[in-house]
Amino acid sequence: MANKRHVALGLTDDDVLEMYRTMVLARKIDERMWLLNRAGKMPFVISCQGQEAAQVGAAFALDRNVDYVAPYYRDVGVVLAFGMKAEELIASGFGKAMDPNSGGRQMPGHFGQKKNRIITGSSPVATQVPHAVGFALAAKLEGKQFVTFTSLGDGSTNQGDFHEALNFAGVHKLPVITFVENNRLAISVPYDKQVASENIAIRAKAYGMKGYKVDGQDPLAVYEVVKLARERAINGEGPTLIEAETIRLTSHSSDDNQSVYRSEEELEEIKKNDPIILFGNYLKEVGLLDEEKIKAIDDEINRQVNEATEIAEKAPYPKPETLYDYVYEQ
Amino acid sequence: MANKRHVALGLTDDDVLEMYRTMVLARKIDERMWLLNRAGKMPFVISCQGQEAAQVGAAFALDRNVDYVAPYYRDVGVVLAFGMKAEELIASGFGKAMDPNSGGRQMPGHFGQKKNRIITGSSPVATQVPHAVGFALAAKLEGKQFVTFTSLGDGSTNQGDFHEALNFAGVHKLPVITFVENNRLAISVPYDKQVASENIAIRAKAYGMKGYKVDGQDPLAVYEVVKLARERAINGEGPTLIEAETIRLTSHSSDDNQSVYRSEEELEEIKKNDPIILFGNYLKEVGLLDEEKIKAIDDEINRQVNEATEIAEKAPYPKPETLYDYVYEQ
């Protein structure tokens, strides 16, 4: 039997199976939302597909009872790990009142759920990075033992807010982890027209912080480096910048058509790196899964997604008159 | 006789004497403006004092017949080298109509003079960096052989615009030189509360460009590295980030009082690095100057500054009705 890497990392068999299940759940929610979109029932979808390993590996390395996350729009894996429910995610795609992120006010992918310490996000990219730094500053000022995790895409690291926030975190040695999911595309713009540095992790040098590049298709590798960053943060050793190399399997969003700027071959090529297949293979190698068990998990999750869809689809839209609520405290 | 470092750099004796004279002129204009400020005649002054070597060393390394500069408010040495006149600088301090930078509309230190290829600047720091990159992009699009030089302070490298502009320049390998005059203060805020990276030059790595740290009190060292950066730029080898380590001899501006946040000892200490004395010493060592010659230069420049002051003081203020001019093309 192959080397049980997860055990060396302190993860139990149940842990890694839970990670796998979370990845599959993220994928299947996402696939369902595309179906609903193509059926004309859901106005918009933006996907996690291809990035589940990075997301779930990172989230499991955090303390999901105390840490805060400021995720970006692809992070279905992160918010599931932090307690958001399948039906809540699907409801947000419909814009239903039960959507905990925004009560149907925001597009799907604009996460936020205070009880699960998921910080509310917006569309303009990278604005969440200073917010996460602000949470980390609060932790320091109040002497609290938690870490704040924020994520963004490779293209988004070129926003001024990324720079200003990371410099601030570096100066004050704050307990914050900035996690870049580098899929080498920003909508249609490829990495070399986007980012001037040879990689993203090297940008850590500009902020006097540690930088790591990690294989984002391997949840255990991601887990390891995020875990390390968390320990450093809790020990007062400051912030970390982590680059997870990953892939985007779908078009940018339901409004995009990637065949205009991506070749068939490229799309075929990246499919080989589907993180769910890769992690499934690992779990098979270490004897935790086989084809039958995989099918059982798939079936169970399909059922879960069916139920979630039904709940979300039946749920009411927000009442028109609620438009006027909560502009200010009331 | 000491080693003639300037000859090795391709500079003639006349060149270095001209550099020295420019440094002294910058200093004496600045000193005069403080006097006028303290006499209640000039509302505002912001100084070059302590940074003249960096400024003049850099400017002389450029091609002053074709290159563009987007300087920052301390760069009296740069704009003098690029053709601005003493009386024009002093007139700008008064806010006189003859001020070529703005016709008396802007504070002193907000440089701009198209005929000398000095790009108009504003107060919000770092906004000039994307402008310089834009000039460099124009050079590339139009196939023109010039380099654009921009400068800013250490604190200003934490603005988002610095990051966005340098990344853009890096991606497109543009002929632009970004020159940071690091005096380790931003008004009252010291370097370690300001910049997280161990030095500024290392930030170049975030933009895939060359970065150099240089002794900004030595105009020849600065000349050498800017010259090199210019050659690389002209040869299509892309942008460079240069950090010149320097000192601020005065308060931030005439509105500031540095004794509140800087010790007597620190102020005494940095005076030892006065670049005019240091460069004077070098020129003495190589036999180009002696006490007498220095005195002659001082006298001549004092005369020049006196004359310039007289011209500027006598010049008229802009007419009130010109307030309404040039909001748009007319």
Next chain:
Amino acid sequence: MAELSYIEAINSAMREEMERDHSVFIIGEDVGAKGGVFRATDGLYQQFGEQRVIDSPLSESAIVGVSVGAAMYGMRPIAEIQFADFIMPAVNQIISEAAKIRYRSNNDWNCPITIRAPYGGGISGALYHSQSVEALFNSTPGLKVVMPATPYDAKGLLKAAIRDNDPVLFFEHKRAYRLLKEEVPDEDYVLPIGKADVKREGSDVTVITYGFGVHLTQLAADAVEKDGISVHLLDLRTVYPLDKEAIIEATSKTGKVLLVTEDNKEGSIIGEVAAIIAEHALFELDAPVMRLAGPDVPAMPYAPTLEKEFIINEQKIEKAIRELAAF
């Protein structure tokens, strides 16, 4: 003449200006191979190459700031902001820089940049892909803000913007892109920036609006016409600086003025229009100035129920016109 959609009109204005003048270039996110998220730059990358149709990094302040620099040098950049909502990071470069370059240099430098951005809601774009942001810029001397209502106007005004020697913001309504079509001359033409345009002559109620509001008002005006209510429709075309004379004249046509915007109400463009009327045409009024706008909530939500409640449409305009006519 050829029938062009609003977005085709914009695309052809850019194409023709780029053919005419080598100093014109395009810069923005996904404007290249993809041809823009709305395909406004479709085919231009293929025709002019990646040097003149530049896929920029995801940095709005750099898109504008680099363009400002290039413009000062003498180029004529057309900077695309992917959604008007994402212009916020570039506000410093627009307001502190582009708008003030001519003035601060006492006419020594100038900045001929055009900044295009799609605005407006009704496309399930939610809070950050539906906003009208023009009011952010309507107190910025040195800047011009143009919001065309029709394909013909869009083409003529975009060409004027590109040729203008000062900075111009150019906002295009997303719903107009494919919905509005009309005959547009094949020959080169420009329309004057800074001038409003009477889109419909009438005698009972004056409606002053701009952008997509013009189309909606036309529909409403058609509807009320059946009941004998005649609408005079002034399209502001340039929302900053405003064409005061045209506003005063349109007010005096009927004495009853309805101002319409899709933006939220307080602080919107139509507030300034009302102020001009209160200042210069008070005694022309037979009824209080009426304003129809989005509610004062942060932005248009995603849920269809809420989006519908927020957005101005032809029914809401029709109702307001009838109310005002009956005053």
Next chain:
Amino acid sequence: MAELSYIEAINSAMREEMERDHSVFIIGEDVGAKGGVFRATDGLYQQFGEQRVIDSPLSESAIVGVSVGAAMYGMRPIAEIQFADFIMPAVNQIISEAAKIRYRSNNDWNCPITIRAPYGGGISGALYHSQSVEALFNSTPGLKVVMPATPYDAKGLLKAAIRDNDPVLFFEHKRAYRLLKEEVPDEDYVLPIGKADVKREGSDVTVITYGFGVHLTQLAADAVEKDGISVHLLDLRTVYPLDKEAIIEATSKTGKVLLVTEDNKEGSIIGEVAAIIAEHALFELDAPVMRLAGPDVPAMPYAPTLEKEFIINEQKIEKAIRELAAF
């Protein structure tokens, strides 16, 4: 009671709130050892230490963005922007983030941040140290914009801003800092955000203004009083969202309304005030609404001749009052 200058009132409001509530902290450029470029935070670094009076890096978007994060966690940051002119790089964090956090999360999150900034001219500050920037934010539901006119108001409103559970922009006039002094209670008090305040009762001409304009109008009102012209003066105090009822009531007091701002005219706060009057108090008017504002040029220049030509002063206000009274 003690006589406090405007800046002392601001300083003591911050000090008392920091003593009262450990979650209040200050962040900004040079707010620490230097005590702020205007010395608004004088002594606070010494009293509360560098943890609670944070000298931030030179990054306005981070100053606001980090504060927004801390505020969402539950802190009460007071972010200082060194000059109002330098708020531009933080516009995205203010408008897209702070103002929309409660709404976009459907009340799950909120953002109790106060952003202070000195505004206004007349100090040879030239284009970028003299601006009035409030109009940039007066179309941003979710945000409140407060501009106090006196030391008493400044203290009570700043305390209210700090305790407010939503984001508040707080603009302080540089000339007011040391010029205006008055008796201020020693006891804790707050003043209501969102309410205008009648600063002077009168019967001939209503002046509606805010910030430093209130002081200038008092001087002008004193001057015209000698000639029997009685001025009713409404201080808006909160310029966004506006107190409509108070505006309507003040209009009906005299039927003649002069609106005053130091900002340039088109698109300024007083445009919206005029619109409210045209909409809701048209038949109360005996004369056209009159607006006195800076000219529509990019900003106030440095040269004394030009600054003087630009700036609103008591003489210009007096002249306008007399003109309106004679209408």
